[in-house]
Amino acid sequence: MDDDFSERAALPVEHGGDRKAQLVETLRRRILSLELKPGAIVDEVELGAEFGLSRPPVRELLRQMAAEGYLELAPNRATRVSALSYESIRSFFQCAPVIYSATTQLAAERATPADVARLRAIQARFKEAIAAHDIDLRIHCNDQFHLEIGKIANNAHFMPSLQRVLLDHARLGKIFHQPSPSAEKSFTSMAVHEHDLIIDAIERQDASAAVEIIRTHMELSRRRMSSYAMPDFLNIPLAS
Incomplete structure (x- = not known):
């Protein structure tokens, strides 16, 4: 590289x-x-x-x-x-839940059937990337999914912050990719499910449900990164 x-x-x-x-x-x-x-x-x-x-x-x-x-x-x-330092990672985890919640709430209040159709199309590509085990395409589709929600929200003040959050989210997702097939499958299955729930909530204009799901979705990412940085103890017998 x-x-x-x-x-x-x-x-x-x-x-x-x-x-x-x-x-x-x-x-x-x-x-x-x-x-x-x-x-x-x-x-x-x-x-x-x-x-x-x-x-x-x-x-x-x-x-x-x-x-x-x-x-x-x-x-x-x-x-x-752009650099990715300890301070920028800390700022990401402070800011991301706020930005995602705000844009998702607005999207649920404003989405049209055409907007929902675009989200479902991106979600279909996200699923295809997962099935093909293409991590770069998966990260790109996830980025496009949340960016599209920001476009639907249509708030010029939120968009710059959302774009920076998505940038660091994508890079952290690549850094903390789980090499374990079982761990990665568990994460991607839950991510797909939560994306579907977010789309459904936006489609029925249920802003409260959409915000609750996006917060759960963000927590999934946080737990995944934490488990990578602090894995379970290895099953090694202690010396007597």
Whole structure:
């Protein structure tokens, strides 16, 4: 894995707008999947060459992604992927339940049948990713699921915070992926079930139920990460 974004195969490109959208989507996926690690340098010259864009539009796209929390920009310094430190993890666990609850409540109050249909389509891809044991696609679909709820909520003040929460949630999900098949199967089965319950609550516009489920869903993620960091004691006999 190259932290300096070098030696990547160029992707096919088409019109300028398509190239810009492709750059943003590809860069987001690389960050969410940890292909680009926290703190990794993002070279705008290499990005421009890869996607067939000049430096001004690349810089503008990087500024946009920095505003969304994906990147860190500083004068006279290279652009870097946002750090993931002890403080940022602590902030995530303080903020995530509040943001998820607020956006899910608003989504339940405002969702249209078309909104619910989009959530179900994303959920279908989430299930397919799990069945295929594709962790990167699973993380991406989970990110899209909760982002879509934020779009349905349609609150400009919540969206920047939601995007940063989702960024760290995705990266933590990859870091704390359970190598144990039984543990991972238990987690993914519960995550799928809770997603279905969230969609059902949003569809019937039951905001209270939707908020309760999303809090339970967040607790599932917290327990999963805690169990990874502090596993059960190994069954090793003590020396006499």
